[in-house]
Amino acid sequence: MSKATTRTLRQFYDAMYKALGPQKWWPGESPVEIIVGAILTQNTNWGNVERAIANLREAGLLDWRALHRIETPRLAELIRPAGYFNVKAQRLKNFVEWLCRRHDGDLSQLAKIELGRLREELLSINGVGPETADSILLYALERPSFVVDAYTARILRRHGMTFSGYGALQAIFEDHLPSEVGLFNEYHALMVAVGKHFCRPKARCEACPLRRFMHDETA
C-alpha cells in the first residue's frame, strides 16, 4: 500500500474520465448476455463477438435453459464469428452446466456467496480464467472484483510500473482504490478505451489522455 500509487491511479482515472467520459459498460443488456460475451471475447475482437451474440439472440439462446438444451456442435456453428468456436462452445457449456448443477440455473443464488469463494468457484470451471471470472463478477454480478487485461498491463508498463502475473497487476488496483463496483466498472472500461485507441503496440502516445504522466517519452 502506498499513497503515491493511490494518487497516481486516481490521476489516471480522472484524466481518462475527463477525456473520454463514461463508457457505459458492459455493452450487453442482461447478465446472461454479459457472461456469454465475457467468454466469447477471450482473445477476440469485440466486433466478432457481437456477430456471434446476434446469432445467439436470433436463435433464442440468450437464456440458460436454452443454452443447456442445445447441442454443442450446433452452438459452435452459431458462435463461429467469434473465433475458437469449438473451444468456446464447450466453455459456454461448462459454465451453464456449473450454474445448473450447482446453483439451480439461477444467478441470483450467487449473491449470497462470499466474493472470494465465488471467484474460486468460477475459476474451477474449465475455460474460466482470472479475467473472465472477474468480468463476470464485476459486470454481470456487480461484485467489486477489479478486471485487468492485456491493455491494463501495457498501459502500466509504459508508465514504468513493474509487476508479474495477473494477481500482482490486479492487486495494484485493489490495494490502492476503494472497493466500489461503480469505480471498478468505469476504470477497467476506460483502460480498454485508452488501450484500443491510444496505447497501441509500437504506437507513440501523442494524443493519449495519460500522456502527461509519462516520465520518459521514449517508453
Place this chain on the structure above:
DNA sequence: GACCAGGCACATC
C-alpha cells in the same frame, strides 16, 4: 500477407 484482438488450458522445462 502479417499483425492484432477485452484468454485459457495444457505440456514442458
Place this chain on the structure above:
DNA sequence: GATGTGCATGGT
C-alpha cells in the same frame, strides 16, 4: 514459476 503451443475468425 516461466515459457511455448493450439485454438480461429475478421478487421486493418
